[in-house]
Amino acid sequence: MSSVDQYAVFGSPIQHSKSPRIHKLFAEQTGQALEYRAELVPAEQFTAAVKAFFAQGGRGLNCTVPLKELAWDYADKLTERAELSKAVNTLALQEDGSILGDNTDGIGLVTDLRLNHALSLKQKRILILGAGGASRGIIGPLLDQQPQLMTVANRTVEKAVVLAQEFAHKGSVSACGYDDLSGQSFDLILNATSASLSDELPPLVEGLLAEQGSCYDLAYANKATAFVRWGREQQAIKSLDGLGMLVEQAAEAFYLWRGVRPDTTQLIQLLEAERQGVG
Numbered sequence: 628m629s630s631v632d633q634y635a636v637f638g639s640p641i642q643h644s645k646s647p648r649i650h651k652l653f654a655e656q657t658g659q660a661l662e663y664r665a666e667l668v669p670a671e672q673f674t675a676a677v678k679a680f681f682a683q684g685g686r687g688l689n690c691t692v693p694l695k696e697l698a699w700d701y702a703d704k705l706t707e708r709a710e711l712s713k714a715v716n717t718l719a720l721q722e723d724g725s726i727l728g729d730n731t732d733g734i735g736l737v738t739d740l741r742l743n744h745a746l747s748l749k750q751k752r753i754l755i756l757g758a759g760g761a762s763r764g765i766i767g768p769l770l771d772q773q774p775q776l777m778t779v780a781n782r783t784v785e786k787a788v789v790l791a792q793e794f795a796h797k798g799s800v801s802a803c804g805y806d807d808l809s810g811q812s813f814d815l816i817l818n819a820t821s822a823s824l825s826d827e828l829p830p831l832v833e834g835l836l837a838e839q840g841s842c843y844d845l846a847y848a849n850k851a852t853a854f855v856r857w858g859r860e861q862q863a864i865k866s867l868d869g870l871g872m873l874v875e876q877a878a879e880a881f882y883l884w885r886g887v888r889p890d891t892t893q894l895i896q897l898l899e900a901e902r903q904g905v906g
């Protein structure tokens with residue numbers, strides 16, 4: 628067992644994860660001594676792998692696809708935002724030996740929108756596309772920003788209805804299908820569907836984006852995603868993908884583990900520059 632504090636990200640697939648690099652740079656920048664690795668862990672091996680990790684002195688874990696719901700089940704205690712999102716992306720060993728589960732995805736998104744892109748959400752009309760796990764992780768933290776209203780649209784409307792009901796106590800949130808969106812417009816449209824992964828778009832009607840509105844795809848890629856391209860076509864003042872959210876959710880996890888908040892600006896700039904070189 629190494630004497631340096633151990634951290635890791637578990638998931639499947641995992642080979643393209645940027646998390647080891649991000650956390651290594653955070654550790655260097657903040658002068659924290661730690662090691663962070665990526666481990667290929669399929670769902671059926673999750674419990675055994677987590678137990679072994681903490682038994683061998685591990686201090687904290689990130690969990691990604693397809694493990695976030697399993698991590699939610701595994702945690703001894705949950706933060707309020709993790710409880711509501713029914714998914715955990717960060718596990719942290721506590722002083723009493725218990726494991727705390729948190730979900731830093733939503734706060735990572737909000738930080739990227741507000742601080743990196745100067746997009747205020749207060750009194751704005753927000754549309755979320757999709758009603759799967761990604762949507763569940765962001766609705767609470769977005770509602771905390773006191774938008775005027777939030778609509779969740781999904782192909783399978785019932786899933787959006789369930790989500791809207793679960794978060795109704797946090798703000799004004801309603802559910803609908805894509806056809807029902809005709810005639811409405813929003814200041815911020817977020818794509819939380821998995822359509823981007825296959826370079827597809829949800830069926831979006833014209834006129835959905837208000838003047839001066841912005842678009843944000845939770846997915847990221849070296850090239851502009853189908854939704855980022857759609858946002859540009861709709862004259863969005865900003866049409867962004869989830870690279871900044873990735874770095875910000877990592878910073879929040881780092882803070883939970885180490886009590887130190889890394890600076891994210893330079894790292895986001897570096898990753899942006901690298902992918903422009905690739906793209």
Ligand code: ATR
Pocket residue numbers: 756757758759760761762781782783784786819820821822827828829830
């Ligand atoms: P994740 O955890 O990434 O959110 P998920 O829980 O499987 O993954 O949810 C995927 C979401 O993307 C769902 O809202 C899905 O819509 P349905 O619930 O109707 O299946 C949505 N989705 C996937 N592909 C889509 C497409 N081509 N067009 C529109 N929505 C799509």
